[in-house]
Amino acid sequence: xxxxxxxxSGGEKLTKPCRPEETEPLPDREELLGKKREFLKKKxxxxxxxxxxxxxxxxxxxxxxxxRKRWYxxxxxxxxxxxxxxxxxxxxxxxxxxxxxxxxxxxxxxxxTQDMTETLLSSACFEVEFDEEELLAxxxxxxxxxxxxxxxxxxxxxxxxxxxxxxxxxxxxxxDIEGDLxxxxxxxxxxx
Numbered sequence: 215x216x217x218x219x220x221x222x223s224g225g226e227k228l229t230k231p232c233r234p235e236e237t238e239p240l241p242d243r244e245e246l247l248g249k250k251r252e253f254l255k256k257k258x259x260x261x262x263x264x265x266x267x268x269x270x271x272x273x274x275x276x277x278x279x280x281x282r283k284r285w286y287x288x289x290x291x292x293x294x295x296x297x298x299x300x301x302x303x304x305x306x307x308x309x310x311x312x313x314x315x316x317x318x319x320x321x322x323x324x325x326x327t328q329d330m331t332e333t334l335l336s337s338a339c340f341e342v343e344f345d346e347e348e349l350l351a352x353x354x355x356x357x358x359x360x361x362x363x364x365x366x367x368x369x370x371x372x373x374x375x376x377x378x379x380x381x382x383x384x385x386x387x388x389x390d391i392e393g394d395l396x397x398x399x400x401x402x403x404x405x406x
Contacts, residue, residue, distance in 0.1 A: 240304045247293050247300075254290045258283050360401075 261283035265276040 240300060243300055244297060247297050251290060251293050254286045254293070258286045258290070261286065 261279045265279035265283065268276040268279070
């Protein structure tokens with residue numbers, strides 16, 4: 215017995231959840247329910263006509279026809295409810311599918327970001343090896359390119375404030391900055 219047949223007959227209940235691949239496509243189910251709906255409308259009209267024509271001659275038959283008419287009307291309402299439920303479920307499944315797609319994209323982006331973070335952290339933690347000899351050679355080239363007079367002037371200027379007499383006022387911050395700028399200018403203009 216199909217799902218719709220079980221729903222309409224009020225028969226046995228479904229014991230396992232429906233999987234999308236096990237169910238009929240929505241248009242097919244709607245078409246089947248539409249046909250069932252039209253069939254029930256015709257039966258309702260027939261029973262009503264029978265009850266109307268036999269209301270004086272065959273009262274008992276007319277009452278039975280009205281009972282069948284009500285039974286068909288009840289099942290017609292069930293079909294309408296089933297159609298609404300299927301449409302709603304279909305809409306919600308589309309939303310759930312879209313949500314699943316978005317969650318999958320977010321997970322992929324997170325994995326990519328995690329990989330990038332791990333790469334950056336590993337290089338920031340100095341797991342990248344440097345050639346010690348190359349670094350020492352570069353430092354030696356830097357020392358050779360510097361002018362020795364800059365070192366001598368800098369050392370002499372650093373000694374002046376500490377050897378200055380207490381009667382001389384200490385250099386102000388502006389004078390100290392000016393001195394630093396002057397040393398930088400000398401160093402920058404020195405031949406390399």
